[in-house]
Amino acid sequence: xxxxxxxxxxxxxxxxxxxxxxxxxxxxxxxxxxxxxxxxxxxxxxxxxxxxxxxxxxxxxxxxxxxxxxxxxxxxxxxxxxxxxxxxxxxxxxxxxxxxxxxxxxxxxxxxxxxxxxxxxxxxxxxxxxxxxxxxxxxxxxxxxxxxxxxxxxxxxxxxxxxxxxxxxxxxxxxxxxxxxxxxxxxxxxxxxxxxxxxxxxxxxxxxxxxxxxxxxxxxxxxxxxxxxxxxxxxxxxxxxxxxxxxxxxxxxxxxxxxxxxxxxxxxxxxxxxxxxxxxxxxxxxxxxxxxxxxxxxxxxxxxxxxxxxxxxxxxxxxxxxxxxxxxxxxxxxxxxxxxxxxxxxxxxxxxxxxxxxxxxxxxxxxx
Ligand code: SF4
Ligand code: FES
Numbered sequence: 251x252x253x254x255x256x257x258x259x260x261x262x263x264x265x266x267x268x269x270x271x272x273x274x275x276x277x278x279x280x281x282x283x284x285x286x287x288x289x290x291x292x293x294x295x296x297x298x299x300x301x302x303x304x305x306x307x308x309x310x311x312x313x314x315x316x317x318x319x320x321x322x323x324x325x326x327x328x329x330x331x332x333x334x335x336x337x338x339x340x341x342x343x344x345x346x347x348x349x350x351x352x353x354x355x356x357x358x359x360x361x362x363x364x365x366x367x368x369x370x371x372x373x374x375x376x377x378x379x380x381x382x383x384x385x386x387x388x389x390x391x392x393x394x395x396x397x398x399x400x401x402x403x404x405x406x407x408x409x410x411x412x413x414x415x416x417x418x419x420x421x422x423x424x425x426x427x428x429x430x431x432x433x434x435x436x437x438x439x440x441x442x443x444x445x446x447x448x449x450x451x452x453x454x455x456x457x458x459x460x461x462x463x464x465x466x467x468x469x470x471x472x473x474x475x476x477x478x479x480x481x482x483x484x485x486x487x488x489x490x491x492x493x494x495x496x497x498x499x500x501x502x503x504x505x506x507x508x509x510x511x512x513x514x515x516x517x518x519x520x521x522x523x524x525x526x527x528x529x530x531x532x533x534x535x536x537x538x539x540x541x542x543x544x545x546x547x548x549x550x551x552x553x554x555x556x557x558x559x560x561x562x563x564x565x566x567x568x569x570x571x572x573x574x575x576x577x578x579x580x581x582x583x584x585x586x587x588x589x590x591x592x593x594x595x596x597x598x599x600x601x602x603x604x605x606x607x608x609x610x611x612x613x614x615x616x617x618x
Contacts, residue, residue, distance in 0.1 A: 251540050253530050255303035258494040260507060263292065263323065264312040265499050268341045270376030271364070273402050273437040273444055276312065277510045281499040289319040291520065293326050295497055298525035300330040307332045312499070315342030321354040328355030335360060335398075340386035341379055348393045359390050360398040361423075365406075366413035374406060387421035399423040403454065403476075404431045404444040411457040419469050426469055428458060430476035434508035434563055445595045451479055478592055482553060483560025483576035490538035490562055495529060503528045505535060508563040512572050538562050543573060547581040 265280040287295070296307065307327045314320050315338055327334045336351065337360045351359070361383060364371040368380040390397050399418045401407070407414070411428065418426045430451075433441045446454070455473075462471050477484050487493065487506045496504040501519040504510060509517065515534045529535060537543065541554055548559040559565075560576020568577045569584050577584040 251536070253539065254492050256492070256494050256529065257304060258306040258308065259295075259299045259304050260308050260310055260494065260496040261292065261295070261323070262310055262312065262496060262498050262507065263287075263314050263317050263320070266316045267312040267339065268316075268377055269313070269339050269379060271374065271402070271436070272376075272440040273404055273431045275432065275435045275437060275508055277435055277508075278439065280312075285500040286317075287497075287499065287501050287520070289322060291501065292319075292323050295501075295520050295525060296323065296327050296330055296332070298520070300332070302526045302529060305332060306335070308335045308337055310337040313339050313341060315347060321347075321350045324351055324356050325354040333357050337400075338362075338386070339375075339379060340383035341377070343382075343386035343389055345389055345392075348389050348395070352393050352395065356395065358396040358398055360400055361387055361390065362400045362402070363414070363418065363421075364401070366410045366417045370407065370410075384421060387423070391422040396425075397421070397423050398425040398427070400427040400429060402429050402431055403446070405446045405450065406444075408446045408450050408454045411454045412461055415458075415461040415465055415469075415471065419465055423469055425472070427472045427474060429472075429474035432474075432477070432508075434511060434567065438567060441591070442595070445478060445592070446476070447596050448479065448592075449596075451476060477561075477564075477578045478588055480578060481580045483557050483564070483578040485557045486561035486564070486576075489558045491529070491535040492539070495525075497525075503532070503535075505538075506563060509534075511563055512566045514566070514572065538572070545573060545575075547579075547583075548575050551581070 264286055265276055266283060299307065309320060309323065314336055324334050324336070334356050335358045336356055340361050363383055364374040371380040372378045387397055401414050415426060431437050431444050437444060458471070458473050465471060475484065491505045496507045497520060498504060498510060501521045502510065502517040503520060503525065504517055515537070517534050518528045518532045544554060544559055548554050560579055562572045564578065565574040565576050566572035568587050574584060575582040577587045579585065
């Protein structure tokens with residue numbers, strides 16, 4: 251089987267984070283600081299990623315600024331010729347650190363925001379972070395860096411799409427990702443509190459279209475679809491083991507950030523084997539490459555070339571078998587798992603949309 255060359259590495263350098271977002275896609279079992287790869291390990295990972303042909307590195311977490319060696323890693327990544335992006339909550343962004351990151355060669359910084367008002371944003375994050383984020387945006391822009399922003403949408407903030415677009419524009423964002431929650435990790439645990447109603451979603455999509463029309467020339471706007479309301483699954487990761495890989499804080503190499511949840515697989519570590527060998531030869535990466543692994547209905551479905559049978563992590567998390575068709579697919583024998591859950595949110599056991607927005611949900615907060 252032909253193995254492609256990946257273009258992007260997600261370097262999850264730590265799971266530690268001051269925020270406790272209930273939609274976090276990090277695993278429920280967060281890696282502790284003492285298990286994190288050392289600076290020397292990460293530098294070797296970057297060198298091996300360069301040999302493999304990767305061209306982009308995203309330093310992420312957790313909160314990557316919690317590692318004091320972030321600048322050193324950015325510097326080495328830049329020396330190796332990567333496009334370097336840092337994904338941050340904004341907590342820990344100071345003039346000094348941004349200056350150091352710029353000197354190290356960072357290309358862009360992506361900042362998350364939870365809502366358009368400080369009260370709601372801080373209650374979602376479980377941390378008083380909104381004002382810190384506003385200042386972080388200012389510092390990033392003053393440093394002359396591109397500011398990319400990201401909002402995860404869910405039942406508690408999806409009614410504020412236009413306000414959030416306006417907020418991000420006023421903070422100087424050049425690009426804004428409006429990402430409907432994907433249900434892995436903590437988000438799956440909290441999905442009863444997070445999934446918007448169909449009505450909320452329709453209103454939000456209209457608000458997004460209006461915002462795209464009025465902000466389209468000033469700020470790039472992206473909408474990540476809420477797959478529970480779709481008839482067909484997303485082509486997750488552009489195909490398993492095809493375009494990108496993730497290295498976890500303790501060194502495991504995954505085809506996507508959520509794959510650690512597939513407990514039936516052993517994911518090899520950069521501490522034991524070279525990255526190229528893992529990418530090309532490991533059982534876990536080869537398991538879902540190509541189309542031969544598929545069973546019906548995917549096996550004989552023409553859409554398999556478009557969506558690759560959907561998301562392997564979602565198949566595992568909902569059915570216990572990563573080989574199954576993604577239950578989002580209308581032809582999956584497990585589609586009922588999605589339909590029943592969506593009905594429970596839109597049906598009688600949930601109050602009106604307007605009441606939902608006022609509820610103080612009882613999330614399971616990550617890291618608490
Ligand atoms: Fe995609 Fe499989 Fe559904 Fe066909 S049957 S649409 S390939 S998930
Ligand atoms: Fe892992 Fe979709 S998130 S394959």
